[in-house]
Amino acid sequence: MKVFVIGKGGVGKTTCSSAIAIGLSERYKTIIASLDPAHNLGDVLMTKLGNKPKKVVNNLYAIEADIDFFAMKYLKELEKSLKNVYRYLSVINLEKYFEILRYSPGIEEFSVLEAIKEVIRSNFSAFVFDTPPTGLTLRILTTPKTTLIWLKKLIELRRMILDRRSAIEKIQGKILFKIEDEKIEIPTRESDDAVIKELIKYKNEIEEIQKIFTDKDTYVIGVLNPDKLSFLEMKRAKDVLDKLDIELKMIIVNKVSGDVSLSEIKREFETNVRLVKLRDREIRGIQNLRELYDEIEGIR
Numbered sequence: 001m002k003v004f005v006i007g008k009g010g011v012g013k014t015t016c017s018s019a020i021a022i023g024l025s026e027r028y029k030t031i032i033a034s035l036d037p038a039h040n041l042g043d044v045l046m047t048k049l050g051n052k053p054k055k056v057v058n059n060l061y062a063i064e065a066d067i068d069f070f071a072m073k074y075l076k077e078l079e080k081s082l083k084n085v086y087r088y089l090s091v092i093n094l095e096k097y098f099e100i101l102r103y104s105p106g107i108e109e110f111s112v113l114e115a116i117k118e119v120i121r122s123n124f125s126a127f128v129f130d131t132p133p134t135g136l137t138l139r140i141l142t143t144p145k146t147t148l149i150w151l152k153k154l155i156e157l158r159r160m161i162l163d164r165r166s167a168i169e170k171i172q173g174k175i176l177f178k179i180e181d182e183k184i185e186i187p188t189r190e191s192d193d194a195v196i197k198e199l200i201k202y203k204n205e206i207e208e209i210q211k212i213f214t215d216k217d218t219y220v221i222g223v224l225n226p227d228k229l230s231f232l233e234m235k236r237a238k239d240v241l242d243k244l245d246i247e248l249k250m251i252i253v254n255k256v257s258g259d260v261s262l263s264e265i266k267r268e269f270e271t272n273v274r275l276v277k278l279r280d281r282e283i284r285g286i287q288n289l290r291e292l293y294d295e296i297e298g299i300r
Ligand SMILES: Nc1ncnc2c1ncn2[C@@H]1O[C@H](COP(=O)(O)OP(=O)(O)O)[C@@H](O)[C@H]1O
Pocket: 007, 008, 009, 010, 011, 012, 013, 014, 015, 016, 040, 254, 255, 256, 276, 277, 278, 279, 280, 281, 282, 283, 284
């Protein structure tokens, strides 16, 4: 089971996701991962966390994913596959560009996806993700879909190139390419072409990530407060989720004091709604968080 807790900054994502993780850890071996570059999961769980899973209580582990680390990991893997594909291009000295690449658009989204992938690969049965505020989270969730659009185009284009090449080959025989005294045969078939293999491999990886978000056992849970701003932001988030075929399985209205009209929320989001009462002090530590889970419940 995978749980993604989303919502506006300050509504209580870290608090609610911690409570959910503690609750789930009574039934499953659970890990909670903070994906928010401004981590405060350790503060809420009252233990120091880092980039490796750390045991918090019995069946519960926690990690604050180091996005810089995953960015470098992502870029290193990119470099490796580029070198593998373009062996003959010694000009590709990506090392030199790492500093710039690290801060190029889109890298943060891919780095977070890399972190999600790595966490999901670890040996747990329940995964809870405490996400960054809505804007970045939506971009992260959208990234696989947009990436697949251009990957499919690139694969199409590469197939066209291979077709042209094999037409040329039929007329003039094998196509050779000379670099520094070495003659390299240019591939004309898909089965010999490292580029298309790499593109297809990458496409499969991205589809696998996309599946994580749309799986039946994935719970995307929106947290909001009884105020207009967090409600409106969640409404916009829901529109994006709808387009991505990601189901919003639950809304938690957190920090509730007094009466809240649930009908508007229920009507708008057409999903389960839970109320969590406003406490008179900050909620930190296992005991206090566990108590909050009783108000959330319903995640199986
Ligand atoms: N139900 C609640 N009652 C009282 N304080 C709360 C409640 N939920 C969260 N808080 C407090 O609100 C602040 C923001 O919560 P946090 O979980 O860090 O939000 P987010 O992760 O969405 O930014 C924290 O100080 C937290 O203790």
